[in-house]
Amino acid sequence: MSPFDLPEGDPFGPHNLPYGVFSLPSPDADSHAESETGSETETSHNSASGQRTVGVRLGDHVLDSAAAARALGSPHADLLGRPTLNPLLAAGRTTWSEVRRALTEWITDPSIRDTLLPFLHPLSSVTLHLPFEVADYVDFYASEHHARNAGAIFRPDAADTLLPNWKHLPIGYHGRAGTVVVSGTDVVRPSGQRKAPTDPAPVFGPSQRLDIEAEVGFVVGTPSRQGHPVLLTGFREHVFGLCLLNDWSARDIQAWEYVPLGPFLGKSFATSVSAWITPLEALEDARLSPPERTHPLLPYLDDSTTEPAGYDLRISVAINGHVVSEPPFSTMYWTAAQQLAHLTVNGASLRTGDLYGSGTVSGPSDNQRGSLLELSWNGRDPLELPDGKRTYLEDGDVVTLSAWAPGPGGLRVGLGEVSGRVLTG
Amino acid sequence: MSPFDLPEGDPFGPHNLPYGVFSLPSPDADSHAESETGSETETSHNSASGQRTVGVRLGDHVLDSAAAARALGSPHADLLGRPTLNPLLAAGRTTWSEVRRALTEWITDPSIRDTLLPFLHPLSSVTLHLPFEVADYVDFYASEHHARNAGAIFRPDAADTLLPNWKHLPIGYHGRAGTVVVSGTDVVRPSGQRKAPTDPAPVFGPSQRLDIEAEVGFVVGTPSRQGHPVLLTGFREHVFGLCLLNDWSARDIQAWEYVPLGPFLGKSFATSVSAWITPLEALEDARLSPPERTHPLLPYLDDSTTEPAGYDLRISVAINGHVVSEPPFSTMYWTAAQQLAHLTVNGASLRTGDLYGSGTVSGPSDNQRGSLLELSWNGRDPLELPDGKRTYLEDGDVVTLSAWAPGPGGLRVGLGEVSGRVLTG
Numbered sequence: 136m137s138p139f140d141l142p143e144g145d146p147f148g149p150h151n152l153p154y155g156v157f158s159l160p161s162p163d164a165d166s167h168a169e170s171e172t173g174s175e176t177e178t179s180h181n182s183a184s185g186q187r188t189v190g191v192r193l194g195d196h197v198l199d200s201a202a203a204a205r206a207l208g209s210p211h212a213d214l215l216g217r218p219t220l221n222p223l224l225a226a227g228r229t230t231w232s233e234v235r236r237a238l239t240e241w242i243t244d245p246s247i248r249d250t251l252l253p254f255l256h257p258l259s260s261v262t263l264h265l266p267f268e269v270a271d272y273v274d275f276y277a278s279e280h281h282a283r284n285a286g287a288i289f290r291p292d293a294a295d296t297l298l299p300n301w302k303h304l305p306i307g308y309h310g311r312a313g314t315v316v317v318s319g320t321d322v323v324r325p326s327g328q329r330k331a332p333t334d335p336a337p338v339f340g341p342s343q344r345l346d347i348e349a350e351v352g353f354v355v356g357t358p359s360r361q362g363h364p365v366l367l368t369g370f371r372e373h374v375f376g377l378c379l380l381n382d383w384s385a386r387d388i389q390a391w392e393y394v395p396l397g398p399f400l401g402k403s404f405a406t407s408v409s410a411w412i413t414p415l416e417a418l419e420d421a422r423l424s425p426p427e428r429t430h431p432l433l434p435y436l437d438d439s440t441t442e443p444a445g446y447d448l449r450i451s452v453a454i455n456g457h458v459v460s461e462p463p464f465s466t467m468y469w470t471a472a473q474q475l476a477h478l479t480v481n482g483a484s485l486r487t488g489d490l491y492g493s494g495t496v497s498g499p500s501d502n503q504r505g506s507l508l509e510l511s512w513n514g515r516d517p518l519e520l521p522d523g524k525r526t527y528l529e530d531g532d533v534v535t536l537s538a539w540a541p542g543p544g545g546l547r548v549g550l551g552e553v554s555g556r557v558l559t560g
Numbered sequence: 561m562s563p564f565d566l567p568e569g570d571p572f573g574p575h576n577l578p579y580g581v582f583s584l585p586s587p588d589a590d591s592h593a594e595s596e597t598g599s600e601t602e603t604s605h606n607s608a609s610g611q612r613t614v615g616v617r618l619g620d621h622v623l624d625s626a627a628a629a630r631a632l633g634s635p636h637a638d639l640l641g642r643p644t645l646n647p648l649l650a651a652g653r654t655t656w657s658e659v660r661r662a663l664t665e666w667i668t669d670p671s672i673r674d675t676l677l678p679f680l681h682p683l684s685s686v687t688l689h690l691p692f693e694v695a696d697y698v699d700f701y702a703s704e705h706h707a708r709n710a711g712a713i714f715r716p717d718a719a720d721t722l723l724p725n726w727k728h729l730p731i732g733y734h735g736r737a738g739t740v741v742v743s744g745t746d747v748v749r750p751s752g753q754r755k756a757p758t759d760p761a762p763v764f765g766p767s768q769r770l771d772i773e774a775e776v777g778f779v780v781g782t783p784s785r786q787g788h789p790v791l792l793t794g795f796r797e798h799v800f801g802l803c804l805l806n807d808w809s810a811r812d813i814q815a816w817e818y819v820p821l822g823p824f825l826g827k828s829f830a831t832s833v834s835a836w837i838t839p840l841e842a843l844e845d846a847r848l849s850p851p852e853r854t855h856p857l858l859p860y861l862d863d864s865t866t867e868p869a870g871y872d873l874r875i876s877v878a879i880n881g882h883v884v885s886e887p888p889f890s891t892m893y894w895t896a897a898q899q900l901a902h903l904t905v906n907g908a909s910l911r912t913g914d915l916y917g918s919g920t921v922s923g924p925s926d927n928q929r930g931s932l933l934e935l936s937w938n939g940r941d942p943l944e945l946p947d948g949k950r951t952y953l954e955d956g957d958v959v960t961l962s963a964w965a966p967g968p969g970g971l972r973v974g975l976g977e978v979s980g981r982v983l984t985g
Contacts, residue, residue: 271738276821298819303762304753308821309734309828313696313911314786323787325906328729328858337728339858361739361830362748388906394723396701396733397822400906403734405786433753433764481750481813481825482985486738560907 138196138255139248146549147192149242150542152235153411153551154189154220154376157197157261161185181254187218187264190256191238192411192551197261199254200238206250209237220267220412224356224375225487231356231375235416263319263410266378267354269312270488272406273478274350274382276306277469279426281497284509302430305469305477307491310382311403315490318410318553322383324530324560325404329387341560342385344514345528348495349452349462349505349536352380352408353471355489362482367441370472373485376414377471379450379536379553380492381407386508386527408490409536411551418548421447421540425470435480436473444470448550450496450538452505454528457520462496462505464538469494530559563621563680564673570619571974574667575967577660578617578836578976579625579645579801582686586610606679612643612689615681616663617836617976622686624679625663631675634662645692645837649781649800650912656781656800660841688835690742691803692779695913697740697831698903699775699807700732702894704851706922709934727855730894730902732916735807736828740915743835743978747808749955749985750829754812766985767810769939770953773920774877774887774930774961777805777833778896780914787907792866795897798910801839802896804875804961804978805917806832811933811952833915834961836976843973846872846965850895860905861898869895873975875921875963877930879953882945887921887930889963894919955984 141148162184181202182188190197201216203209211234214223223234241247276282279297286296300306316322324345330337356375359365365373382402389401425438425445438444448464474491495505504510507527511517514526528534535554542548566573587609606627607613615622626641628634636659639648648659666672701707704722711721725731741747749770755762781800784790790798807827814826850863850870863869873889899916920930929935932952936942942949953959960979967973 271736300755300762300816300819303755304817306817306821307824309736309824311696311734311908312737313914314908316786323907326789327906330725330728336856337725337858339860361741364751385906391725392729392731393820393822394725395818395822396731397818397820399732399734400902400908403903403908404906431761433762435764477825478828481752481810481829482748483736483739483825483828489738 138194141194144546145194146539146547147194148546149193149239150546151413151417151548152238153192153413153417154223154266155192155197155410155412155551156187156219156264156266157190158187158264159184159256159261182216189215189217189220189223190261193242193255195258196255197258198251199256202254203241203251206254207241207247211237221488224267224354225358227357228372231414232416235414263317265315265317266410266412268488269315269490270486272310272312272315272490273307274310274492275469275474275494277467277474277494278497278505279468280466280499281495281505281509284497284504288508288513304436305474307474307478308397310406312490314403315406315408318407318551318555320407320555321558322405322407322555323558325385325388325400326560327385327388327400328391330391337391342387343527344386345557346384346386346507347452347528347534348382348384349450349460350380350382350495351448351464351493352378353491354378354412355485356487358487359479359485361484364435364482365475365479365485367438367444367472367476370444370475371415373475374415374471376412378412379409379538379550381534381536381553381555382492382495383407407553407555409551409553413548413550418446418540420542421548423447423465426466426468435476438470438473444472446540448538448540450536453535454520454525455522455533459518460502460504460510462503463498464493464496466498467493467496528557530557532557563619566619569971571964571972572617572619573971574618574664575971576838576842576973577663578838578842579648579691580615580617580622580835580837580976581612581644581689581691582615582622583612583689584609584681584686607641614640614642614645614648615686618667618680620683621680622683623676624681627679628666628676631679632666632672636662646913649692649779650783652782653797656839657841660839688742688744690740691835691837693913694737694740694915695911697735697737698732698916699735700730700894700899700917700919702730702892702899702919703922703930704893705891705924706920706930706934709922709929713933713938729861730899732899732903733822735831739828740831740833743832743976743980745832745980746983747830747832747980748983750810750813750825751985752810752813752825753816755816762816767812768952769811770982771809771811771932772877772953772959773807773809774875774885775805775807775917775920776873776889777803777915777917779803779837780910781912783912784904784910786909789860789907790900790904790910792863792869792897792901795869795900796840798900799840799896801837803837804834804963804975806959806961806978806980807917807920808832832978832980834976834978838973838975843871843965845967846973848872848890851891851893860901863895863898869897871965873963873965875961878960879945879950880947880958884943885927885929885935887928888923889918889921891923892918892921953982955982957982
């Protein structure tokens with residue numbers, strides 16, 4: 136069957152076309168039989184085995200975009216034949232649109248698309264890599280439901296479950312860019328200090344409250360200059376696309392360390408992102424207005440008259456294949472455009488490859504919570520899974536986030552999943 | 561006078577040899593007269609004008625180290641002829657020692673050193689650049705005097721000026737790597753939200769409490785693998801050297817935003833580092849034991865039996881040329897080795913170019929405080945400067961941190977200064 140014969144309604148059809156970085160098996164891993172059968176000659180226009188290059192997903196296949204561009208004489212071959220997405224990200228919105236238009240034409244035009252056949256590889260035959268080199272990584276805290284749940288759990292006696300600043304600015308902090316890993320990477324349970332209120336002194340050992348945070352990550356393409364804030368209206372000029380992100384969190388380490396300078400080792404051991412970056416241009420039909428604002432906003436955050444900057448993304452959280460939650464991104468109080476405006480309002484510059492997380496996505500319902508902290512109410516209400524009860528993660532657990540968004544003509548736009556297995560620490 | 565005839569006791573003599581990145585004036589800036597006099601021929605072995613390359617400081621001159629290495633047939637020419645220090649940093653401790661030994665020989669051997677004359681440029685004739693590409697930036701909070709001062713100012717009614725976790729772990733957080741700038745870069749006063757307790761709602765505008773934090777920055781050379789903590793004894797294998805660091809801080813922005821996830825926009829607009837990185841090997845005579853530990857430490861932080869990991873660095877803070885404080889680094893409770901062990905104990909990996917700040921350096925005396933927060937006691941006790949009173953920084957103020965350390969034979973090892981002017985925001 137041709138890779139172009141997709142099942143009806145495939146969420147990775149020509150309306151989607153997310154970008155990633157892949158490599159073919161390196162020569163060491165090849166069987167000798169393969170080259171003897173002449174497949175080396177057949178694939179001579181493909182990227183060399185073992186080398187990373189930009190791929191575009193179509194159904195269950197990956198298009199070697201640089202090889203296709205070369206074969207078709209496209210001027211973008213050089214930009215696509217790189218080991219990371221960063222050169223494409225840096226090229227800016229006009230180029231992003233040109234490349235997407237070209238890819239769409241190649242894939243949908245019957246007189247062209249058969250030319251691509253040698254450059255389409257089954258997903259199962261390639262290795263997917265971290266798609267971009269992360270510059271700075273920032274994480275926000277933008278779901279009102281998540282913030283209220285956390286407040287109710289950690290400050291049960293407070294008059295308001297929200298802190299006083301929460302409705303006035305999108306709270307955020309910097310995380311560790313060097314430990315962002317691609318979906319499929321194992322995560323070793325981190326060790327660190329923890330101290331329960333009843334402990335006389337802190338103890339050291341593997342985290343006993345290892346958690347997830349289901350988030351969406353936004354990837355910056357176009358940089359900005361130090362001292363020049365990006366306005367709300369600059370969001371789609373600077374941000375290339377989005378991915379799914381799991382902000383692994385060791386709640387016990389975090390609880391002991393975080394006053395007064397915020398999370399550090401409780402978060403810095405690993406952050407997983409999906410292998411596929413969905414360009415914003417694929418998500419035009421998913422745009423919607425964020426929830427009504429309950430507090431007046433300062434002008435740099437006031438989006439009452441700007442175009443809708445929310446996104447209707449339906450996230451699913453599974454543990455060992457069992458869905459435990461379906462957080463709706465549409466309920467996020469702060470939009471990614473507001474987060475970008477806030478991030479830069481003090482003059483901080485953006486670099487190509489900056490990544491910022493939305494913060495845990497939690498909806499209003501019990502089965503829409505994006506963390507085990509909330510789902511198990513910090514261990515009080517264990518989840519019932521087919522393989523037993525869960526409060527926090529156990530060694531061997533595989534956590535998978537997936538998502539889709541409404542696309543053109545009733546189609547779904549699939550977001551690449553982010554998955555990771557917990558290894559014994 | 562020969563660049564080798566240094567004043568007696570010059571803190572940048574052959575016992576020091578810090579590394580930086582410099583460029584010569586680009587051709588556009590050259591006068592035509594220069595090439596007409598034939599100087600182009602004379603400097604034909606130097607790095608090309610306008611190109612960045614690794615320089616080594618000797619007195620008030622910069623040695624074009626790659627040009628010298630090429631002229632002397634050294635195998636390290638390639639490592640030194642780069643636009644950042646990162647390749648040298650990545651080469652590891654054995655290479656760091658080899659390169660330093662070679663430089664020392666070239667500069668001190670009378671039969672060799674005259675060969676270097678064409679490659680020595682007056683400091684005043686070159687442009688100094690950010691010496692390395694910053695991977696992740698982490699900032700600590702390691703001075704007990706600073707932490708107690710901050711506690712006394714912000715929590716005057718607390719039973720203990722220190723928070724419960726402070727003596728058990730080196731508190732730290734991630735900062736913005738993309739806004740680390742080199743000494744001499746102007747800093748625009750940041751704007752942001754602030755809210756005094758008496759304000760009914762937050763207001764927006766330029767920070768009214770712009771501060772400095774006098775710190776020492778540690779530069780990671782050798783990377784580490786995710787999941788593999790670096791032990792206390794690994795400090796000198798992984799850390800190449802240190803610099804001076806000014807962690808500019810907008811106290812009013814920070815005060816409103818920092819609960820519960822720590823400082824964000826109050827710090828992320830700019831962090832200044834000195835142009836010169838002093839290798840740890842130049843600071844062997846400055847090593848000393850840190851202050852006595854008042855609380856037992858968990859094994860991964862217990863340095864009671866390791867070699868002394870403190871450093872005797874005498875810092876000086878000047879505003880518009882007037883010294884306002886002389887913080888002693890020897891009083892820091894947590895050492896850089898402990899900070900590195902803590903940073904990685906959860907399995908977080910190190911990358912070449914990681915930078916971590918010591919935290920504000922404050923000694924026990926009033927005139928040893930490393931921030932205006934402490935020096936003016938949050939505005940209560942203005943400083944008297946020759947040009948008027950100061951609580952926090954005024955537009956146009958130039959802040960300069962400088963430092964020295966005890967070196968061999970009674971010599972001083974100079975640290976490159978870090979300086980920056982505040983521009984109107």
